[in-house]
Amino acid sequence: EVQLVESGGGLVQPGGSLRLSCAASGFTFSDYWMHWVRQAPGKGLVWVSRINPDGSSTSYADSVKGRFTISRDNAKNTLYLQMNSLRVEDTAVYYCARDRAYFDHWGQGFLVTVSS
Amino acid sequence: EIVLTQSPATLSLSPGERATLSCRASQGVSSYLVWYQHKPGQAPRLLIYDSFNRATGIPARFSGSGSGTDFTLTISSLEPEDFALYYCQQRSNWPITFGQGTRLEIK
Numbered sequence: 001e002v003q004l005v006e007s008g009g010g011l012v013q014p015g016g017s018l019r020l021s022c023a024a025s026g027f028t029f030s031d032y033w034m035h036w037v038r039q040a041p042g043k044g045l046v047w048v049s050r051i052n053p054d055g056s057s058t059s060y061a062d063s064v065k066g067r068f069t070i071s072r073d074n075a076k077n078t079l080y081l082q083m084n085s086l087r088v089e090d091t092a093v094y095y096c097a098r099d100r101a102y103f104d105h106w107g108q109g110f111l112v113t114v115s116s
Numbered sequence: 117e118i119v120l121t122q123s124p125a126t127l128s129l130s131p132g133e134r135a136t137l138s139c140r141a142s143q144g145v146s147s148y149l150v151w152y153q154h155k156p157g158q159a160p161r162l163l164i165y166d167s168f169n170r171a172t173g174i175p176a177r178f179s180g181s182g183s184g185t186d187f188t189l190t191i192s193s194l195e196p197e198d199f200a201l202y203y204c205q206q207r208s209n210w211p212i213t214f215g216q217g218t219r220l221e222i223k
Contacts, residue, residue: 004159045152045160045203045214061211095159102150102207104171106159 002026002105004096009110016086016114022079022096022107030054030074033099036081038092039109046092049081050099064090086114118142118206120215128223135191137218139204144184148208151180151189154201154217163202164189196222 008020022034036048049060049070058070069082079096091114097103119142129135139149147167154160162171164180167187177192191198199222204215 044216045154045205047212047214059211097160102162102165102205103152103160104162104165106161108157108159 002098004098004105004107006094006096006107006110009094009112011113011115012086013116014086014088014114017082017084018086018112020081020083020094020096020110020112022081024077024079024096024098027098029072029077034070034072034079035097035099035103036070036079037095037097037103037106038090039095040089040092043092045095048094051079083112086112088114090114117211118145118209118213120204120206120213122202122204122215122218124218125216126219126221128221129194130223131194131196133194135189135194135198135220137189137191137202137220139182139187139189139215141185141187141206143209145206145208147183148206149180149182149187150205150207151178152203152205153198154203160203191220194220 003025005023012018035050038048051058051070055072067085071080093109093111095109096107098105121140123138149167151164152160168180179190181188202218
């Protein structure tokens with residue numbers, strides 16, 4: 001069974017940093033593009049970032065470019081999102097998702113709250 | 117970027133009724149339109165990909181149609197577990213974008 005389990009969220013002050021993790025199981029992690037998608041309170045889903053199977057290619061939404069870094073450790077079957085210079089508007093539930101040209105499996109999400 | 121507009125924002129229906137959800141793209145996306153179901157506190161669930169293909173395990177009461185700019189998700193006879201948020205997403209142009217969602221609520 002495919003499973004994606006996020007961790008690492010929480011409360012952080014504006015300007016602070018957090019690293020999210022997404023532990024994958026039930027499939028060959030190193031075969032797939034992976035993504036982060038977020039949902040701010042009361043808002044819809046927004047794509048954040050993606051990474052190719054070997055980690056050599058990444059993309060970001062303009063709203064997080066230069067502040068967030070996506071990475072992966074295929075030996076540990078884990079996806080990461082390093083979030084720096086966090087802003088209040090980054091407050092959201094963050095989901096990792098597997099890419100099969102569409103998102104066929106998602107994690108349950110982890111809340112990141114940026115507040116003073 | 118392509119903007120997806122979903123309508124209605126909220127749909128109030130009773131179990132057993134037919135639900136019709138719409139998604140309109142600001143420019144053509146061919147058939148690269150995906151539908152997800154999302155319940156609070158849960159992972160989004162893939163329902164339909166590439167306009168009309170049901171994902172694995174999705175009941176036959178869910179169907180998708182459309183191409184170009186206008187798409188429809190139909191639930192033929194609502195079950196209690198179908199009341200949730202529904203999002204469309206396009207994968208035709210980068211960056212991928214989502215609609216703002218339709219909330220399907222019990223009348």
